[in-house]
Amino acid sequence: MTEQGAAIIVKPGTVSFDDLARVLEGAPVQLDPAFWSRVEAAAEIVAKAARAAAPVYGINTGFGKLASKRIPPDQTALLQRNLIVSHCCGVGPATPEPIVRLMMALKIVSLGRGASGVRRQVIEQLQAMLARGVFPLVPQQGSVGASGDLAPLAHMTAVMIGEGQAIVDGSTASGAEALAAAGLAPLTLGPKEGLALINGTQFSTAYAVAGVLRAHRLARAALVTGALSVDAAMASTAPFRPEIQSLRGHAGQIGAAATLMALLDGSDIRLSHLEGDERVQDPYCLRCQPQVAGAALDVITGAARTLIVEANAVTDNPLVLVETGEIVSGGNFHAEPVAFAADAIALALSEIGAISERRIATLVDPALNFGLPPFLTPDPGINSGFMIAEVTAAALYAENKQRASACSIDSTPTSANQEDHVSMAAHAARRLSDMADNLAAILGIELLVAAQGITLRAPHLTSASLVAVIAALREHVPALGADRYMADDLAKAAALIEADALPVAALSALPSDPFPRLD
Numbered sequence: 001m002t003e004q005g006a007a008i009i010v011k012p013g014t015v016s017f018d019d020l021a022r023v024l025e026g027a028p029v030q031l032d033p034a035f036w037s038r039v040e041a042a043a044e045i046v047a048k049a050a051r052a053a054a055p056v057y058g059i060n061t062g063f064g065k066l067a068s069k070r071i072p073p074d075q076t077a078l079l080q081r082n083l084i085v086s087h088c089c090g091v092g093p094a095t096p097e098p099i100v101r102l103m104m105a106l107k108i109v110s111l112g113r114g115a116s117g118v119r120r121q122v123i124e125q126l127q128a129m130l131a132r133g134v135f136p137l138v139p140q141q142g143s144v145g146a147s148g149d150l151a152p153l154a155h156m157t158a159v160m161i162g163e164g165q166a167i168v169d170g171s172t173a174s175g176a177e178a179l180a181a182a183g184l185a186p187l188t189l190g191p192k193e194g195l196a197l198i199n200g201t202q203f204s205t206a207y208a209v210a211g212v213l214r215a216h217r218l219a220r221a222a223l224v225t226g227a228l229s230v231d232a233a234m235a236s237t238a239p240f241r242p243e244i245q246s247l248r249g250h251a252g253q254i255g256a257a258a259t260l261m262a263l264l265d266g267s268d269i270r271l272s273h274l275e276g277d278e279r280v281q282d283p284y285c286l287r288c289q290p291q292v293a294g295a296a297l298d299v300i301t302g303a304a305r306t307l308i309v310e311a312n313a314v315t316d317n318p319l320v321l322v323e324t325g326e327i328v329s330g331g332n333f334h335a336e337p338v339a340f341a342a343d344a345i346a347l348a349l350s351e352i353g354a355i356s357e358r359r360i361a362t363l364v365d366p367a368l369n370f371g372l373p374p375f376l377t378p379d380p381g382i383n384s385g386f387m388i389a390e391v392t393a394a395a396l397y398a399e400n401k402q403r404a405s406a407c408s409i410d411s412t413p414t415s416a417n418q419e420d421h422v423s424m425a426a427h428a429a430r431r432l433s434d435m436a437d438n439l440a441a442i443l444g445i446e447l448l449v450a451a452q453g454i455t456l457r458a459p460h461l462t463s464a465s466l467v468a469v470i471a472a473l474r475e476h477v478p479a480l481g482a483d484r485y486m487a488d489d490l491a492k493a494a495a496l497i498e499a500d501a502l503p504v505a506a507l508s509a510l511p512s513d514p515f516p517r518l519d
Contacts, residue, residue: 006027006028007027007028007029007030007131008022008023008027008028008029008030009030009031009032010029010030010031010032010105010108010109010112011032011034011035012031012032012035012109012110012112012113012312013113013312014312015109015308015311015312016308017209017213017304017308017518020102020105020209020213020311021213023101023102023105024098024099024101024102024209024210024213025098026098026101028127028130028131029104029105029108029109029127029130030127031108031112031123031127032112035112035113035114036120037114038113038114038322039111039112039114039118039119039120039123040119040120041114041322042114042115042116042117042118042320042322043117043118043119043120043190045117045320045322045325045327046059046117046118046190046191046192046320046327047190047191049191049327050073050076050190050191050192051073055070056318056327057317057318057329058192058195058317058318059076059191059192059318059327060072060073060076060191076190076191077188077189077190079194080189080190080191080192080193080194080195081161081188081189081194083154083194083195083198084154084157084158084161084163084189084194084197084198085154085158085163087150087151087154087198088151088154088155088158088163088164089142089151089154090138090139090140090141090142090143090151090152090154090155091139091141091142092139092140092141092142093139093140094137094138094139094140094167095138095139095140095152095203096433097135097167098210099203099206099207099210100135100136100138100156100206101130101135102206102209102210103138103152103153103156103202103203103205103206104126104129104130104135104136104156104202105130106202106205106206106311107126107153107156107197107200107202108123108126108127108130109311109312110200110202110313110314110315110316111123111126111196111197113314114320114322115314115319115320115321115322116192116196116314116316116319116320117191117192117193117196117320117327118190118192118193118196118197119190119193121187122160122187122189122193122196122197125160125184125187126160128182128184129159129160129179129182129184132182132183132184133168133169133182134159134166134168134178134179134181134182134184135166135167135168136155136156136158136159136164136165136166136167136175137155137159137164137165137166137167137172138152138155138156138203139151139152139155140152140430141426141427142426143203143204143425143426143427144412144414144419144422144423144424144426145201145204145334145335145336145338145339145422145423145424145425145426145428146333146334146335146414146419146421146422146423147199147317147333147419148198148199148200148201148202148315148316148317148333148335149198149200149201149202149203149204149335149425149426150198150199152203152426153197153198153199153200153202153203154198156197157194157197157198158175159175159178159179160175160186160187160197161175161186161187161188161189162175162176162179162186162187163175163176163186165178166178166179168181168182192318195316195317196316197316199315199316199317199333200315200316200333201310201313201315201333201335201338201425202315203426204335204338204339204342204425204426204428204429205307205310205311205335205338205429206429207342207426207429207430207432207433208303208307208310208338208341208342208345208425208428208429208432209307209311210432210433211342211345211429211432211433211435211436212300212303212304212307212341212345212518213518214432214433214436215300215303215345215348215349215432215436216297216300216304216516216518217498217500218349218352218436218439218440218443218497219293219296219297219300219348219352219516220500220502220503220515220516221440221443221497221500221502221503222293222352222356222443223256223259223260223263223289223293223515224263224447224466224469224502224503224506225356225359225443225446225447225450225502226260226286226289226293226355226356226359226446227259227260227263227264227466228446228447228450228451228453228454228462228466228469228470229285229286229359229360229362229363229446229449229450229453230260230264230286230289231264231267231269231270231450231453231454231457231462231463231466232363232369232372232449232450232451232452232453232454232457233282233286233359233362233363233368233369233370233453234269234270234272234273234277234370234371234457235282235286235287236277236279236281236282236287237260237261237264237270239282239287239288239289239290240257240260240261240264240289240290241257241261242254242257242258242261244257244290245257245258245290245294248291250294250295250298251294251298252293252294252295252296252297252298252301252516253290253291253294253295253298254290254294255294255297255516256289256290256293256294256297256516257289257290257294258514259514259515259516260289260290261514262465262510262514263463263465263466263506263510263514264462264463264466265463265465266463266464267461267462267463267466268460268461268462269454269457269460269461269462272460279370283358283362283368284355284358285355285358285359285362286359286362288355289355292351292352292355293352293355295351296348296351296352297348297516299344299345299347299348300344300345300348300518301516301518302341302344303341303342303344303345303348304518306337306338306340306341307338307341309337310337310338310341313332314332315332315333315335316332316333317329317330317331317332317333318330319332334421334422334423335423335425335426336408336423336425338423338425338428338429339407339408339423339424339425339428339429340408342407342408342425342428342429342431342432343406343407343408343428345432346403346404346428346431346432346435347404349400349404349432349435349436349439350397350400350401350403350404350435352439352443353396353397353400353438353439353442353443354397354400354401356393356397356439356442356443356446357390357393357394357396357397357442359446359450360386360389360390360393360442360445360446360449361390361393361394363376363449363450363453364376364385364386364387364390364449369453372453372456373385373456375387375390376449376452376453376456376480377480377483378456378481379482383482383483384483385480385483386445386448386449386452386480388486389445389448389449389486389490390445390449392441392445392490393441393442393445393446396438396439396441396442397438397442399434399438400435400438400439403431403434403435404435406428407424407425407427407428407431408423408424408425408428410424411423411424412424440494440497440498441490441494443494443497444490444491444492444493444494444495444496444497445490445493447469447473447493447496447497447502448473448477448480448489448490448493451469451470451473451474451479452479452480454466454470455470455479463509464509465505465506465507465508465509465510466506467509468505468506468508468509469502469505469506471505472496472501472502472504472505473493473496476492476493476495476496477489477492477493503515
């Protein structure tokens with residue numbers, strides 16, 4: 001992708017995570033003009049099939065179990081319109097606007113491959129809606145990820161044809177009103193166009209892409225909070241030595257250990273207990289960070305590879321093979337790759353939170369925290385300190401553990417058993433948002449607790465990079481003395497985690513960037 005004005009110019013097949021992140025942030029999308037000729041060639045093949053006598057699924061037939069029903073040419077437009085409104089069966093809260101934007105952009109990328117048979121006007125309608133702030137109201141629930149995300153994508157498509165509801169400037173309007181306010185006219189769908197729009201994995205993929213981007217940011221933040229906890233607990237950095245990691249060979253582990261070593265380099269706290277420390281080994285939550293955080297990073301990276309392929313994929317049915325002029329039925333709409341990727345991301349989110357919660361528990365426990373006061377309060381007894389903050393972290397981790405169960409192994413046959421195996425990708429991907437919220441809060445609590453522990457180690461100081469991180473925190477949350485209302489502290493710390501503020505602060509004092517990238 002390249003930029004042209006405020007829009008991102010998409011080249012289907014080469015879309016990157018940087019591009020998708022910009023769409024989530026609000027950038028509109030336009031198809032690279034070089035792809036229009038292929039789009040138009042595929043549309044002409046579909047138009048010829050619609051005029052011919054031979055039945056072709058989804059073009060002059062009914063859908064799903066009704067595929068044997070022949071539709072006369074003069075009812076083609078009605079067929080497509082009825083397909084859309086009948087499939088608008090979503091329930092639940094509205095999908096957040098950034099996810100809707102990304103879903104629309106992913107549909108442009110998929111249709112832009114020129115294998116779906118839609119006219120240029122269909123893609124241009126989506127582009128114009130993105131550019132002019134017309135975002136369909138898409139209920140979050142109703143997809144099983146089989147013939148694509150039928151219900152969510154139908155709600156998106158309904159607005160394109162002047163039906164359904166949309167969000168414009170924060171207010172709900174009918175699809176027709178939203179289009180009119182944006183200076184757009186409702187689209188009349190041609191042969192196969194409704195089917196091309198609602199077949200596909202773009203709803204599930206949008207949620208999963210947002211999930212993998214957040215998971216990677218949170219994994220980076222967890223390396224910072226984990227490093228802070230190491231110094232707060234006066235733990236050893238020997239387990240992070242590169243020789244240990246290379247003997248195992250996992251890339252994530254090697255990268256995580258290198259990041260931890262870079263963050264802790266130059267710590268006076270570490271130097272203060274190199275001699276005379278009676279402890280032989282630290283708890284796993286401190287010592288095994290490269291193995292756990294690294295494995296999570298490897299899982300996130302693997303899921304990302306799957307999702308970037310899916311983001312560039314054609315996932316509707318039937319597909320138009322421009323080179324041969326054929327229209328072929330297949331199953332690219334089945335969202336199993338997205339479901340597997342989302343399940344993997346969920347496991348990583350859960351485990352990053354699990355080991356962070358154990359570090360929090362270690363630091364507040366006077367039996368484990370190597371000389372710090374109970375619950376890290378200077379005056380325990382009259383003050384409870386971080387006692388209940390640790391309980392909150394445990395509660396959030398428990399929620400994430402329960403949500404991490406695999407969704408992809410559940411299949412409920414639908415559509416009169418025509419769709420007899422489904423992926424459940426939609427809610428596999430959707431839950432990642434709540435899980436990431438929980439993990440950000442857990443890491444925010446670890447940030448508060450570990451920073452407090454390091455402060456209590458004075459006059460010894462941590463490394464320059466971690467001093468910078470604590471300074472960034474202290475701009476928003478002071479150190480804890482006497483007990484105070486803590487909910488605001490937790491919210492501010494979680495916001496810093498979400499904003500990627502910890503790696504940014506650490507990098508201000510580091511000679512180079514040691515953090516793993518999502519390439």
